[in-house]
Amino acid sequence: MKFFKKIIYFAIPYKLYALLNILFNILYALFSALSFVALIPMLDVLFNTTEIIKDPPDYDNIFSLKEYIINFINYYISKTVIENPINALILSISLILTLFLLKNISNYFALYFITFLRNGILKDLRNKLYQRLIKQPISYYSNKKKGDILSRITSDVIEIQHSFLSILELLIRDPLTITFTIIIMFSINSELTLFVLIFIPISGLIISWIGKVLKKISTKVQKEQGEFLSIVEETLGGLSIIKIFNAENIFIKKFSNSVSKFFKFSNTLLNRQNIASPLSEFLGIAVIGGLLWYGGKMVLIEQNLNATTFISFMALAYNILTPAKSISKSFYSIKKGDAAAERVLEILETNDSSINSNNLMKIEKFKSKIEFKNVEFSYNKNELLKNFSISILKGKSIAIVGQSGSGKTTIVNLINRFYEIQNGEILIDNIDIRSIKANSIRGLIGMVSQESILFNDTILNNLLLGNPKASKSEVIKAAKIANAHDFIESFPKKYETNIGDRGNRLSGGQKQRLSIARAIIKNPPILIFDEATSALDTESEKLVQRALNNVMNQRTSIIIAHRLSTIKKVDSIIVMKNGRIEEIGSHYELIKKNNHYSKLVQMQSL
Numbered sequence: 001m002k003f004f005k006k007i008i009y010f011a012i013p014y015k016l017y018a019l020l021n022i023l024f025n026i027l028y029a030l031f032s033a034l035s036f037v038a039l040i041p042m043l044d045v046l047f048n049t050t051e052i053i054k055d056p057p058d059y060d061n062i063f064s065l066k067e068y069i070i071n072f073i074n075y076y077i078s079k080t081v082i083e084n085p086i087n088a089l090i091l092s093i094s095l096i097l098t099l100f101l102l103k104n105i106s107n108y109f110a111l112y113f114i115t116f117l118r119n120g121i122l123k124d125l126r127n128k129l130y131q132r133l134i135k136q137p138i139s140y141y142s143n144k145k146k147g148d149i150l151s152r153i154t155s156d157v158i159e160i161q162h163s164f165l166s167i168l169e170l171l172i173r174d175p176l177t178i179t180f181t182i183i184i185m186f187s188i189n190s191e192l193t194l195f196v197l198i199f200i201p202i203s204g205l206i207i208s209w210i211g212k213v214l215k216k217i218s219t220k221v222q223k224e225q226g227e228f229l230s231i232v233e234e235t236l237g238g239l240s241i242i243k244i245f246n247a248e249n250i251f252i253k254k255f256s257n258s259v260s261k262f263f264k265f266s267n268t269l270l271n272r273q274n275i276a277s278p279l280s281e282f283l284g285i286a287v288i289g290g291l292l293w294y295g296g297k298m299v300l301i302e303q304n305l306n307a308t309t310f311i312s313f314m315a316l317a318y319n320i321l322t323p324a325k326s327i328s329k330s331f332y333s334i335k336k337g338d339a340a341a342e343r344v345l346e347i348l349e350t351n352d353s354s355i356n357s358n359n360l361m362k363i364e365k366f367k368s369k370i371e372f373k374n375v376e377f378s379y380n381k382n383e384l385l386k387n388f389s390i391s392i393l394k395g396k397s398i399a400i401v402g403q404s405g406s407g408k409t410t411i412v413n414l415i416n417r418f419y420e421i422q423n424g425e426i427l428i429d430n431i432d433i434r435s436i437k438a439n440s441i442r443g444l445i446g447m448v449s450q451e452s453i454l455f456n457d458t459i460l461n462n463l464l465l466g467n468p469k470a471s472k473s474e475v476i477k478a479a480k481i482a483n484a485h486d487f488i489e490s491f492p493k494k495y496e497t498n499i500g501d502r503g504n505r506l507s508g509g510q511k512q513r514l515s516i517a518r519a520i521i522k523n524p525p526i527l528i529f530d531e532a533t534s535a536l537d538t539e540s541e542k543l544v545q546r547a548l549n550n551v552m553n554q555r556t557s558i559i560i561a562h563r564l565s566t567i568k569k570v571d572s573i574i575v576m577k578n579g580r581i582e583e584i585g586s587h588y589e590l591i592k593k594n595n596h597y598s599k600l601v602q603m604q605s606l
Helices: 004-037 040-048 062-083 085-135 146-190 190-237 239-244 248-272 276-301 307-348 408-413 439-443 459-465 470-482 485-489 508-522 538-552 587-593 594-606
Strands: 368-379 381-394 397-402 423-427 444-450 526-530 555-559 572-577 580-585
Touching: 004 085, 004 146, 004 307, 040 381, 040 439, 085 146, 085 408, 146 190, 146 307, 190 248, 190 276, 190 307, 276 307, 276 439, 307 526, 368 408, 381 408, 381 423, 381 555, 381 580, 397 408, 408 526, 408 555, 459 470, 459 508, 470 485, 470 508, 470 538, 508 538, 526 538, 580 587, 580 594, 587 594
Parallel strands: 397 555, 397 572, 444 526, 526 555
Antiparallel strands: 368 381, 368 423, 572 580
16 A cells, blocks of 8 residues: 555545545444344344333433433333334334434445545546646657556546545445444453454455455556557557558557457456455355354353344344455455556656756747757767757758758757757857756747647637737738638638647648648747658648748748758758768858758759
8 A cells, every 4th residue: 555645645635525424434334333233122022022121210420321321222112012012113123224224324425425535536636647747858758658658547547546435445434334333242242242353353364365466467457458558549640551551460469469468467357356255255154154153052052142132143243244345345456556556656756847947047038049069969879969069140040951860850859958968058048948947948939840730629729829818810910921821711610610630631731831820829039940841742832931931030940951942041051960060051152062962952953
């Protein structure tokens, strides 16, 4: 329960529901025990063994209250038996029914209040998990599987929710039911009660022994569930590629292998868990069998216990079996919940990204320049940037070109602080970006990437992502600058048109122009275009390029490009090779040098 204890802190906002649940569980346990005690007067009436008390008892003091209540009940029943035995029977039955009614009402309210507690914890856990996940840097997800993260935020949280119910029952209702029952049993016959208590620790040890490996198996089950969810996520994301390469059978086999492992682990886990109920029931019946022998001897041979009391004692003993069985089930459930809690806490206890720490400064404006000084960056021991130094003045446009893997996109990722540099400095207005909040830096930047990332929502809501406070007229103006307004107006619902998952109801050029419009609405002083036209056809590229030219006016622009024809008008071109700067200059200056850039242009013109 090491990990599970930490989850309990999420119950603090719902402590009122927890206290009410505890109160009604106490009442449930009390009425559960008393309902079986009420059998004694009914049996006495049925078997005509009621001890007749003719005179009402006297009340002496608070210390004799228990004896007074018992004697008064006996007196009242005696009086009723003498006057009318049937009325005495009806009275006894009414008492039993009342106690069982109160017991079940208490049970309902206990479950009623725990519902708010469980679902509240579920809500807060998921909110906390999502907040922690969305605030992690991009580097956090480099070695993570999406399916495993989805498994933790869905099935693992639900497992914790169910286990939390089990632990409250384990700590409150069932132990109290057993405790109240044993107290009453002691008041009836201490010798028989001690006989019962001998078997309880033995049962507990056996159940504990069976549950030792549950947590380990449960962890395997949850991990494998994350695996096959990852396969499903990859399949849906790359379905067209799978089909074009006729690779359906490869993925079917891959998924089948993962599900088979899940099947195997789940069977082991559930079979181990399922043994709890029959085992605890058998152990309970074994206790009842022993009690029948021992108590029967006291009734039939020693005759120091009357039959009606023994029958009621047996009912009380059986009343221990149900909560004892429930405790054994809860024990297994908590083992599973602890394994789920460990996986959830792995995310929750991940250190908050320091890139938005309150100790860092905040900048509102971009004033003069962005500067890279001897920057070096490696990923998985692969050196992507080596001694990289450039200066980008405000209002100027630069293009970064080079072969794939030369470090172009890495430069953009470092400016956005998606990753942290190992050596050197990146300065904005002569301030090291490591001393500036990442959110503050990103507030100055608008970005259009090669893959137009849009969301399953309306066109308007996708555009407002850049600036949620923008007016409709500002949105329309941005769409016009991005050459997107005309095609938006052609839809029946215009700006309220839903564009589908990842914008799949739009063409590539339409998606890219929406991405540009989204960046314009943000109105940032720095614009980054990461191969924004490389995936487009010629006609779409011309429309997008015209939009880019409109946007770049009087803004600091960084363009990563494969198509060199799109960057002729920029102020400076940086040619990259193997993480280093090969040459710098304008388009015409680099052509005159007849070096690496000139060769790239010639190759693309063929």
